Amino acid sequence: MKLLRRKIDHYLKEWKESEHRMPLIVKGARQVGKTASIMQFAHDNYEHVIAINFVFQPKYKAIFEEGYEVDSIVRNLTLIDPSLQFEPGKTLVFFDEMQECPACATCLKAFKIDGRYDVICSGSLMGINYHEIESNSVGYKEDYTMHSMDFEEFLWAKGYDAAFVEHLYEKMVTVTPLSNIEMEVLEGLFREYMTIGGMPAVVNMFISNNNYSGTLKLQRQLLLDYEEDITKYAQGFDKGKIKNVYDHISVFLGQDNKKFLISKIAHGARNREYVGTVEWLRDAGIINVCYCLAQVSLPLKGNYNPKSYKLYYKDTGLLVASLDEESQEDMRVNKNYGTYKGAIYENVVGDMLVKQGYNLYFYRNEKSTLEMDFFIRDTQSLIPVEVKATDHASRLLSKLTAHDGKYPDIRYGIKLCNKNIGFNGQFYTFPYFLTFLLKRFVKR
Structure with missing residues (x-):
């Protein structure tokens, strides 16, 4: 399938180039192309991509059981999959289908303060209690709403x-x-x-x-x-x-x-x-x-x-x-x-x-x-x-x-x-x- 050029492509490049970038939440209805665009951007711009899909990989919901500190999350991720590599400044963590694990939004503040790894979250708006997410990560996230193709x-x-x-x-x-x-x-x-x-x-x-x-x-x-x-x-x-x-x-x-x-x-x-x-x-x-x-x-x-x-x-x-x-x-x-x-x-x-x-x-x-x-x-x-x-x-x-x-x-x-x-x-x-x-x- 051909990878379609999308307007989010330019937005993601600007986000990556921003010195003060914050964890990003890409919002949108299902099937509008969020995951495909993010994954293409990730592989083009990072040496290490940690892609977690909470629908297909529900076992990863447990990574927050010990809290939301970055070291704790990284430790649990590598415990589940030892092949994952985390290199400061060269790693993107992508939490996909976050509607299945809204708690992942609570960790955004910790990732922003820590600063070693970039984070993008995405998921269907149908399952997201967005008001709850906003209260958990206010001031420590950036939002982008993605639509179907214009x-x-x-x-x-x-x-x-x-x-x-x-x-x-x-x-x-x-x-x-x-x-x-x-x-x-x-x-x-x-x-x-x-x-x-x-x-x-x-x-x-x-x-x-x-x-x-x-x-x-x-x-x-x-x-x-x-x-x-x-x-x-x-x-x-x-x-x-x-x-x-x-x-x-x-x-x-x-x-x-x-x-x-x-x-x-x-x-x-x-x-x-x-x-x-x-x-x-x-x-x-x-x-x-x-x-x-x-x-x-x-x-x-x-x-x-x-x-x-x-x-x-x-x-x-x-x-x-x-x-x-x-x-x-x-x-x-x-x-x-x-x-x-x-x-x-x-x-x-x-x-x-x-x-x-x-x-x-x-x-x-x-x-x-x-x-x-x-x-x-x-x-x-x-x-x-x-x-x-x-x-x-x-x-x-x-x-x-x-x-x-x-x-x-x-x-x-x-x-x-x-x-x-x-x-x-x-x-x-x-x-x-x-x-x-x-x-x-x-x-x-």
Whole structure:
């Protein structure tokens, strides 16, 4: 299997070069490529790699029985496996699948103070009581959240380099339309990305086979694995209720307003019975939550209704895999992505925004006469982002960006659709596939 280039690769190199680096915890949903990237980095940068997987090697959980001092841990590790070599300054200790042994986080302070060996921890967020881990290692760890592959990483996997991405970015900042061939090729690549998503195993299979053969089966297995993990790790919650929420995400995305309503997922379901279920799925890295703003103004945090939200899959390929076979056939064969009422486009845009570090917010007033898919911000203003599955006029975006004083925090907007780059004095138009560059564009 081809080793895919990932953005964490650069992050790990910078971490290694930092004089004051701390033990690192790489967080993320299962199967997003954490272990593969860390192991490749480890073997490229250290003479000795001590890789402990608490799922496959449960015997190593005992290394903390005598305490969390470094010498005690090293002594117990070498007692279990005498071949392990620890050389100061040249050794990385990698604790993988830490959700099976969260106590390993308690040793991070000791490793940081000791300073002889570097440490990376990783594991599925589903099984990690992260609040407990934070309290055990506050001030002595560094966090990195890893997602499935974004569109830029997908372009790398398809053979496109950094210079090509910079070319696209320059087109955006100079508001220069792409050529016809650029539009055609990139739209095709983006359709592929929407269909298969960014799970590394699926991307690898797609690129290796140069077709969709086997990808749907693998995606559906990942969905089943997530359901199995819900059953395994959702401690303290009604696992049936969590699974009920998870199973209904695509149902609500298929409706016109896409708002998720607990009262509609089961007969007699009440919000108070489902407290914490959505948050658990979010914290486990399975879904993205988009909250409704209380009003169209800054700030974003603190200006939203926590009881009004839309739910999206973290990976759009998994959303596609969750649909009925007729919808998938329409997308894969007919390349028709508008039949699912814009859900696919909204989901992929939301995911691309999250992968750039944004939280998700939308707006809809009580009468549904004014609504907007997403809002982001720069240092000075609020920016409405409209996702158009069709090329119809953007009446509501025009209303929000009218400069008539009704929305003083808004200076301009962004429309994402199947159209070329442009600006009409009120909002920028970008093709969907450029969404991954929005944060850079907004900052500039």
